[in-house]
Amino acid sequence: MSGRLDGRRLLVVGGGSQPCDDEDAPLGNGRAISVAAARQGAAVAVADIDKDAASTTADLVRAAGGTAEILVADVSDADACGAMVTEAVGSLGGLDALVLNVGIGRGRGLADTRAEDWDLVFAVNLRSHFLTLQAAMPVLDDGSSVVLISSIAGLKPGTGIPAYDASKAGQLALARHAAKEGSKRLIRVNTVVPGLIDTPLGRAASKGRPSRAATAPFIPLGRFGVAEEVADAVVFMLSDEARYITGQVLVVDGGLSTL
Numbered sequence: 001m002s003g004r005l006d007g008r009r010l011l012v013v014g015g016g017s018q019p020c021d022d023e024d025a026p027l028g029n030g031r032a033i034s035v036a037a038a039r040q041g042a043a044v045a046v047a048d049i050d051k052d053a054a055s056t057t058a059d060l061v062r063a064a065g066g067t068a069e070i071l072v073a074d075v076s077d078a079d080a081c082g083a084m085v086t087e088a089v090g091s092l093g094g095l096d097a098l099v100l101n102v103g104i105g106r107g108r109g110l111a112d113t114r115a116e117d118w119d120l121v122f123a124v125n126l127r128s129h130f131l132t133l134q135a136a137m138p139v140l141d142d143g144s145s146v147v148l149i150s151s152i153a154g155l156k157p158g159t160g161i162p163a164y165d166a167s168k169a170g171q172l173a174l175a176r177h178a179a180k181e182g183s184k185r186l187i188r189v190n191t192v193v194p195g196l197i198d199t200p201l202g203r204a205a206s207k208g209r210p211s212r213a214a215t216a217p218f219i220p221l222g223r224f225g226v227a228e229e230v231a232d233a234v235v236f237m238l239s240d241e242a243r244y245i246t247g248q249v250l251v252v253d254g255g256l257s258t259l
Contacts, residue, residue, distance in 0.1 A: 026227060196215065
């Protein structure tokens with residue numbers, strides 16, 4: 001049976017996952033996206049600052065019957081973004097799919113966010129997306145698909161981390177611009193916006209806050225999402241099923257942003 005991404009050569013930036021010691025440790029979004037895309041026929045280049053995390057994802061991709069390449073890149077280094085794209089093209093033999101998933105948060109509130117926190121968050125969450133798109137657009141095949149992973153924090157306040165919220169909102173505008181430029185070559189650029197997703201990063205960020213069980217009743221669908229559900233949305237956006245969709249925002253949040 002053919003897959004929805006057969007023949008696609010995909011770079012997932014932020015394809016590793018933060019370590020988590022919980023016995024029921026969930027997948028991170030980047031890892032889930034890599035595995036889901038591989039199951040649908042894509043060859044995947046997994047890029048991450050943590051080589052071990054990227055290697056673990058690559059092992060899962062191969063276990064799912066896919067092809068995986070490992071790239072190590074610190075996207076807070078401006079020069080690393082273009083080099084990462086060049087390496088992905090070389091290792092995959094071309095590029096026609098791109099997922100920008102990497103993201104961090106620093107600081108708390110306006111008063112407790114230093115300028116250095118702001119600059120680092122924007123370097124990782126927004127500047128790296130711009131630089132990667134800048135490097136990737138000329139080498140992406142016509143008809144390629146790009147997905148940025150944002151957050152409902154870019155749509156409404158909630159995290160208490162102004163640098164994170166602002167960078168996630170900026171991703172939405174960047175994706176719209178890239179979609180307009182990419183349309184000349186039928187390159188589609190869309191944004192997937194997760195809500196409260198049970199991931200290692202989400203668990204780390206929510207320490208000291210109300211538990212998932214206490215928070216879940218406030219989500220219209222009554223539970224946190226899982227990374228596999230974000231991955232399903234991304235696979236759809238990468239596939240030809242979304243061939244007439246570009247410059248759009250697909251929210252995966254169980255209805256939370258409607259409140």
